[in-house]
Amino acid sequence: MGHDQTLMHTCETAKEKHAVTGASWLIRISEIFAGHESEIIVGLGAQALRKLGRDFHLIRIKQPEAIRHSPLARYLRWNMPVHHSWPCNPRETDGFIEKAAQALLRKFGESKAQTLICGPIDPGSPKRYDRTLASNLRGRALQLFPSEWSAIKNAEQQNPKKPSLFCLVGKEGLYAGLQSPAECDGFFPGGTKFIPQNSPDTISRAGAKIAEALHHLQLTRRPPPGGARWLEIGASPGGMTTELLAREYEVIAVDRAPLDARLKHRKGLMQFVADAADFMPPPGLTFDAMLCDMNGDARDAMRQLARLSKNLRQGGLVIFTLKLPGISSIDETTTLELRSK
Amino acid sequence: MKPPPSNSEVSDIARKAGLKKIATRHLTYNRNEFTMFLEREA
Structure with missing residues (x-):
């Protein structure tokens, strides 16, 4: 089976699974809540499928609206429906960028997205290949997409209410979805761009x-x-x-x-x-x-x-900044919140 | 020792002063805390 056929087969299989068991979603839970991820995911009524990088989680969820409306939604830094995925190790895949860009074009080229924004699954990776993979993929894909996709030079120029094609890529593979920055809760894949905190001019975090x-x-x-x-x-x-x-x-x-x-x-x-x-x-x-x-x-x-x-x-x-000293568990925080309503 | 505050308790103090909550989020650079956005009602 060729690569294209494999992708199509994967997508069809995924659609069938979604119809029966819910939608695939990528969520980011900040590392500060490490150890509580299962509690949050189960609380959303979702099932954990796979952890990606340090703080992304691939989940299956029957009621995606819980991602925005559940009391536990505040623990999610970012979210994206997964409309296309290619689990693979890009470094070990011949012509990954070209194949990935062509697949994104076939699947989303005629969508109403305002642009394509790519980001790394692990922004802190020490490997140069991993750090540059997302920008290289975006560069190649935008050469293929209609020219209007290239009009946005800076992520903050996106209309927060219009859908964008977000794509996360790393050693775990590629995950892409269409959703507005406002619904994702950020202009960048993962939520925000990296903000350095160790320059000589930094006074405090x-x-x-x-x-x-x-x-x-x-x-x-x-x-x-x-x-x-x-x-x-x-x-x-x-x-x-x-x-x-x-x-x-x-x-x-x-x-x-x-x-x-x-x-x-x-x-x-x-x-x-x-x-x-x-x-x-x-x-x-x-x-x-x-x-x-x-x-x-x-x-x-x-x-x-x-x-x-x-x-x-x-x-x-x-x-x-609402500081919560003394709070040691997700359940404790959520209970306090609900009790006071 | 006072019990820890909740989002709603703090929001109530703000609301009584005419400060309307826009959003509460846990952002990347937050630790055991949340960022609240509010605006003064017209």
Whole structure:
């Protein structure tokens, strides 16, 4: 049986299986929940088929809407229906990129997808072949697809509501599906692009959190425009402040501890060395957005934001890290959530 | 020691202040925490 026939046979078999037992889906569960994956997958009413890379899971699910509406959906970083798969080791497969690109063209070339976005199953792989496989596949496939598929140069240019063809590839094979970035919960396969945290300019890992949050926000609304004024409470040492300043925002940073010395005299920064609970905005000062990544009891932190939100303009944005110290299990978190409703 | 907060408890404090929750997500760079997005109602 030729390669093409094998693919078609595989797809037909998969369709028959879906009809009987549910749809194949790829989900990503962050490594922080390692040890709880089975609990999450079973809780979604799904069956685990195979783990791919560090944190992707191929599952079969009878009610895919649970991926978005179950209380357990919050533990999923990204998801994609699997409309096409080729389990193989690309490195050991002659002409993998050409065969894979041709197969994607045959299967999806006439679809209404806005573009093709490829990503690695394991972005942290030390092997150069694995790291470049996704970009090489996208490059070749876009040579074959209609020219409009190439119009999107940056993943964030995608319309979040229109379907894209997402493709994950790695030493486990190739998995592709059509779905909008908003439904997938990210513009990139897996959710977000890699954000480095070990450059000499990195003040704290919190910077990556706000960078990803602002990226994710674009799935549902426009981020505040450049020049917008943010209030950040609990800002020290300044990891998030740095990211906001890099986007040409103004930042009012409040913390009883001073910010990192590298932020001294930074344009657009106004620093108040004060406890968030004691901070009173100067008369007439308003904010376009507010940010809080404080440690401690999340209720106390939100009370401070609620108090200060009198100075937040209507429609203004709030990004808040809900910290859950002391929570040791998925079940405990979900139970707390359901009990308080 | 206070029991740990839930998403809903924190959301209630926000809602009473006119802050409407848009989404709660566990993002790649979150640890034992979630990122909440809210906006001030018009």
